[in-house]
Amino acid sequence: MATAGTTTGLKTTGLRRRPTPRTPLEPRGRRVWWRLIRIGSAAGRGAPGDRLRFWALLAAAAAVAVVALGVAASVATYDGRAARGQARGPVLSDHRHAVALWREAFDAVGGTQHSVVYVEPLKSGATPPPGLSRWPAPGEAVLSPELARAGESDRIMSRYGRYAGTIGKAGLVSPSERLAYVRPAQPPHAAREMEQWLEISGFGRPFPMGESLHSRPLGQLLLALGVLTGVPALALLVVAARIRSRARDRRTGLLRALGGTWRHRALVTLGAAAVPVAAGTALAVLPLLPALCTDLRLPPTGYLLNSGDLRAAWPVLTGALAVSFVLTLVAVALLPRVDPHLDRDLDRAGKPTRPRTSPSATPRRPLIGGALGVALIAFSQYLIGTPALVAFLAGTVVMWAFLPSVAAVAIRRLGHGIAAGGSRAEHPGRLTGGRWTAEHPGSVVRLAVAMVIGLGLISQPQVWNSRLGDKAIAARATEARIGDRVVSVHSRDITPADITAFARALPAGSHVLTIDTSPDQPGPLLQGSCDTLRTLGLACSATPRPAASHDPRMIEIRDWYGQELRVRALKSPSEPQLDRLFGELLVVAESQGQKAAVEQAAYALVPAVNVETPGEIWLVGSAAKARLNNWVQLFGACGLALLLLAGAFSAAAEFARTRRAPASLTVLTASGSVYRSAALWHLTVPLLITTAAAGAVTAWHATFFVATLQGGSVPWGALAAALGGCALTAVTLGVLTGRAAERATRRGQPTAD
Template identity: 45%
Template sequence: MPTDHGRGRRLWIQLLRVGLAAGRGSRGGRLRFVALVLASMALVTTAHAAVVAASAYAGRDHRDQARGPILAKSNGKNAAFRWAESTDAVGGKQHWVIYLEPMSASAEPPPGLPRWPAPGEAFLSPGLLKAGNGAHIRQRYGRVVGEIAKDGLASPGERLVYTRPLTAPEGKNAKALWYTGSGFGHPWGIGEATDPSPLPQVILAIAALVGMPALALLVVAARCGSAARDRRNQLLMALGAGWPHRALVTTGESAAASALGTVLGTVAVLPMLATDVPLPITGYVLSAADLREKSALLAVSALLSFAVAVFLVVALNRAGSVAQSTSPRRFRERVPRLRLVLFGVAVATVVVSQYFGGRTGLFLFVAGTLGVWATLPSVGARASQWLGAKMAGLGNRRGNPGLLVGGRWTGAHPGVIVRVATAMIISLGLIGQLQVWNSRLGEPARDARATQARIGDQVLIVESRDITPGRWRDFTSALPPQANAITLNMSGGDKRSVTLISPCATFQRFQTPCPSKALPVPSSSKNPQIRELLSWYGGENMSVQDGNHPAGKRSGPETIAIITGDHVDALYRTGVERAAYTTLNTPSISRLGDDWALGAEDRASLGHWLLLFGIAGMTLLILAAIVSAAAEFLRFGPALAPLTALTDNPGIYGRIAFWHLTVPMAMSTVIAAVITVWHSLFFISVIQEGEVSWNAMGGSVVGGILFALATGVLGGWAARRTSREWRPTAD
């Protein structure tokens, strides 16, 4: 005789089979299956993206510690090498230049180098060699004798240089610039390891820009064909089935699709375990070795994603309380009041976030933003419900059947607007935030870019220490023929004055008078290079003086302007940099305004990451919109088909679809645009940077309205087509 335990186990299996069969046989079953597959893929991809980010940070931190110098004791007895660092740029992107000078024959070189570079030699990373190919990077730092191996790089694409000067560091300022080290293995922070974005912020960006749209797609997929499943749940309740039994049926209906989507999403990540993969837009190269270290987390994230997908589908597949009543049911969807309360809480959180600094304020702002995006569709649905009642009343008074039926349908089914409009609403929010973030340039950065657009490399700034008379002669002799060296002698603190020192022939070449004693340079100088120097260094306090470089007379870094009046190319700058790197002590070479321009470029790089995540999220939202619209067509068409018995006017379906779909969706788009503009302006007031692009916002609103029109047209066409095939049945 079978035990109760055996009967219970068979019942569980039977309920799972019922759910599986129901998923295959219900109307729109194939659409829901595909939607759940896509949603599960999106969910597991989001989880895998978080694991990939964690693996990249862990690998980067490990290698940064392995290559960081351990400072020698103050007495220098255990010193094995000397170390100095500087920065350079290729294509508007900074990279680090590390100077090495071994002090012991037995000293081990840093990770990634097979040996210490000899005087005048350099090892470059593969990423820098590739990026600087057009900038003659191989001729910049000396003789390139090899590439830095992966174990010495924060990521496979990192840009880094190890070089050794032709002459050993010397002079009174050598100790201020050079460190003495006894070995490697201490966190130091060079190259990509100086990235200011901590891992929690990256995870938060992934969750907000990709995870949120993935959940939106899952919600839309879970509610595809919800009317039929709600009726099935009510039948199960009438037969005595409890919540666990109904959950098993729903699990059987969704598990196969969720499992398939999870497997496909995981398979898409597997190539990253075998080879280094460059990410689009950002150009960042992911390390396969780092990801292999976290392969167990990939498996865990896949299982958790599958469990979360099934759980959310079960939780969203609720049965109405009216199923317990035997009275006729008046079908009317209701927007829960709790969602409207949560919308108010989310708005308040965004407002309050400005009073908290640092990560707390950022967390509150992002949490409030997610809450606004999550609950805003419900606000649009409640507004659509109110609008539907008004449209129905107006249609009744004016005898307009399209307005009457469309209004009644909208008032009775506000959840449709929640599902169809969610994609457009969150898309507007994403577009607004990405646009504002990428507009955070700042006035100095704009001025720097304008200067560089006008003169390019015609003015280069070289900074170095201990420029002895011998080094000065070697440096100026190695410069390209068209280059002119002018020393910038700065003094005076905040109200500094700058004196340009060079032979009179140089100033005359640039249309600048050369008096016997220092006199101010007129701000109306006819020479564009001198005018740019005035704007960035001297203002009204710049003067010129006939003379030679005052070599070795200052204790701090010395600044030299390399000026040419000719149109130059990359080879010219390479010549200037090669002259500096081979003759001066750890020089730094830059263009006017590079501190601001490169800082803006670093910020733009962060914007590229947000753009990558944002495009992924937008893609998911577009899929959600398509799935939601298709699901509504499956319900809208058959529901209106009986009108065939009441009218022979086929245009009635298009008018009903216009009032039921197009008008509420367009209204939701406008509401979302108003909220997005407020949110963007608030964000700008908090960070004191950025601007709203009214063209981008206007284009997005127009796009949303066009999508609403297309949805209404297709909905009317689907209903009209279904009405031709409809026949009365005894149901």
């Protein structure tokens, strides 16, 4: 009864349960979140730690936006290349509908191969290839601008005939493509000449030719861009978003005390980050502007971006900027969602607050793990083939995995050594800097790890791409010994009359021989006049004899064509005959520098002729692979710079958090320069030592990689340039942080939150 009466009484008197109190930050519409964003925007320009975070976010946003623009520009460039490649591809046809003859050959300038396309119109109204305003006249050649520029010293303008101008951009997959359109002085007429030509009805079909034959797929380019530059840009973004300051910690604690959730903290973070992220995204447009106005050459690759492709893709570029801005803001808002330092401080109420010191005992696991990785790398050189590569890669992964812990141990010991030296020398800045390094090694460790990994990402792919096969190594040795004093000339269309005319067109001191490499013979047969054979130290005999001579040119010829090489003297100048499939000419000269004249004489007689020094085709192939290192240097240098920037911001933020702690040093030392000295000993000196150590580790690592691959070379030039950048970063970071700390101490007044 009492219970029932009580319940009835509550209902009749109109009493209700009290509602839960509303927290000050409980949403009441759009005004709260807009106010939180404005609070974050105003606070982001307040305390020194926030100003450092402002610049870090600006740099990170610019880096992410540049990578996004790079992806968009790559896609636009490949789309343009594909469209122009299809527009100029020949459409094969039968004899009734053919309007022109088409034939492709290859040549090289400066170790870089290019296509030489021979054309012969069959009808007067036929449309010329894209990029040409008219068909070349008989004996004329039209070159791409890049080929004309690169081959000027090799007399490329007159190699294929009379120079008739340059190919327009519409006929080139890229402005840096090397391509030539040539019309023979005499149209093909014999049946054996016609079999090498294609009959076409026009242009407009996909056809692999020119630069498209050697270009890498878009996926490989984006993968290299993402790994070497995109990942460091994301690392910089994470560091910038995680930068802490006392003012920001107090704001976070106040928001929690007022009942704010992570969403409220995210809104404040968005407000503080909106301006620097927008400014950084806008700055990313600056390197794009020259590429939109003109064809921009990318150092050190030498590749020319087509400005028309980029202008046509402006919606994609604009969308990339917008996506970069949004994703950067979202990442900044979500990354600091959990602040472990603040959570730990809030959760340890009532617990001892005595500060923890760094451990005195040296952990053994990191040292053992790092030593194991080094041992695997060293052991890999005693293996062969795939096991050697697997052991090297496994050792590299293990070494890099334990690198941060090993670096922390080494840098902590270095800090103790610096502090001990400062104590003996009674140097307060050195003592303070050494103790900071010993107690807070993370600032230097992050930069040290960035240096080693960044240098490794630059050097290892270059070592891989610099590998030479046995043939390429032999060709390089031949080039060093005899240069271009032996040149081979090969074409199925060479006739005895052509050989005679060709010999007359050669410069003085050059001699022509024929060589037959038919497999049905006991060995390759070298033939020439008695005078020519005597210049090579060979006997004049009408009966084939072994090629025994100590002349360097003859030694190289025998090495490349086989030790079974035989020699026979020709009875008369009109006797030389060439096997269409297995015959070629050899031009031997007394002095260097005759190849350009040999090429001009050969192309004047026979189209699509191959003129090369012994093994030159192997050197051209290895040079094409080595040129990939230029792209590794481009993306890797940008990635290393971003990693160093991330480490620098992290170290500067750590220094900014602790620079006010020993404020009494200015009183004890009667000088504010103690901060500059402490910053140099805390950052610059350890980082310079770390730079030297990173360079030594990278060089050692690359040397063992060369030994494991049994080929390749260490990129000493790129490594030296990267180490110079690391050293410059160390000096700049120490000077700037020291000056900032000195200015903050000299002012000695609180700043607004």
